[in-house]
Amino acid sequence: MSFRQTSWRHWENSLNIAQALALSSSLERNSDSARLDAEVLLAFVLDKNREYLYTWPEKILTLSQQSKFRLLIEKRKQGQPIAYLIGQKEFWSLTLTVSDATIIPRPDTERLVELALELKGEDALTALDLGTGTGAIALALAHERNNWQIIAVDNHAPALMLAEENKRLLKIANVQTLLSDWFCEVDEHFDLIVSNPPYIDEMDEHLQQGDVRFEPRSALVASERGLGDIMAIAEQSRSYLNKAGLLLFEHGSQQAEEVRAVLNRFGYDAVTTFQDYSHNDRVTGGYWHG
Ligand SMILES: C[S@@+](CC[C@H](N)C(=O)[O-])C[C@H]1O[C@@H](n2cnc3c(N)ncnc32)[C@H](O)[C@@H]1O
Structure with a gap:
């Protein structure tokens, strides 16, 4: 299965960081920074920085992390600002x-x-x-x-x-x-x-x-x-x-x-x-x- 083929039906199964990020493709119609948005949201859910996502692409998300990430992706699809979703802005x-x-x-x-x-x-x-x-x-x-x-x-x-x-x-x-x-x-x-x-x-x-x-x-x-x-x-x-x-x-x-x-x-x-x-x-x- 390629990352592109990763879909929502895999949420309930073991999903690693790389696969979760591939879900950024589902944001592409709603955001012109889809990949970056997904990285920021996933790093927020994992309480890590973005570099961590590339260092540990095979790391499996817990079910709680999966559902938090899914919820944030859905909210982002509706247009909610990243800063409001993660509660922070530089x-x-x-x-x-x-x-x-x-x-x-x-x-x-x-x-x-x-x-x-x-x-x-x-x-x-x-x-x-x-x-x-x-x-x-x-x-x-x-x-x-x-x-x-x-x-x-x-x-x-x-x-x-x-x-x-x-x-x-x-x-x-x-x-x-x-x-x-x-x-x-x-x-x-x-x-x-x-x-x-x-x-x-x-x-x-x-x-x-x-x-x-x-x-x-x-x-x-x-x-x-x-x-x-x-x-x-x-x-x-x-x-x-x-x-x-x-x-x-x-x-x-x-x-x-x-x-x-x-x-x-x-x-x-x-x-x-x-x-x-x-x-x-x-x-x-x-x-x-x-
Ligand atoms: C454009 S925002 C600027 C916020 C912040 N200074 C910034 O630059 O990010 C304008 C702010 O003015 C506040 N505001 C609007 N009317 C006001 C009033 N009559 N008296 C005091 N603050 C007011 C709003 O609640 C809002 O937080």
């Missing part, structure tokens, strides 16, 4: 726990982290991460700058619990989580405010595609063609930024001009858009001088 070299309480952190957002670090340097400062979700941005900044004091805000309690759990697992001390509808519960001032807020237009067709279908709408969609939260944050940040404080947003690649217009309208200085690694306009910021 971000800025940190392994974050993820759940459908908030979005899966994106590699694009690492650009926002990189820019905040570059633009604010290494001096001690206070920072605010608005809409922290898993805590990705706040925890990455805190990991790089242990002299920064960071408050991480979300208005969705299950998301904030994730951020708190990630902070605990990563043993990061200089982040404090806060349940708040943007600035409602915030009463400090900051040298830096960063945000990857909801910025997708509710009519955007991407909401019906890929992993995004499984992520909470409240974390993705904003009014005013996606600009509603950016406008609210830009307006209110003026009351919470220290002199020469920096406000930095991630936004959609088509929104840069409008986000610059919002920041200019509210009186920010040196308003600038930065590109991501694919040369798309994805981050815009400005300084507040009062």
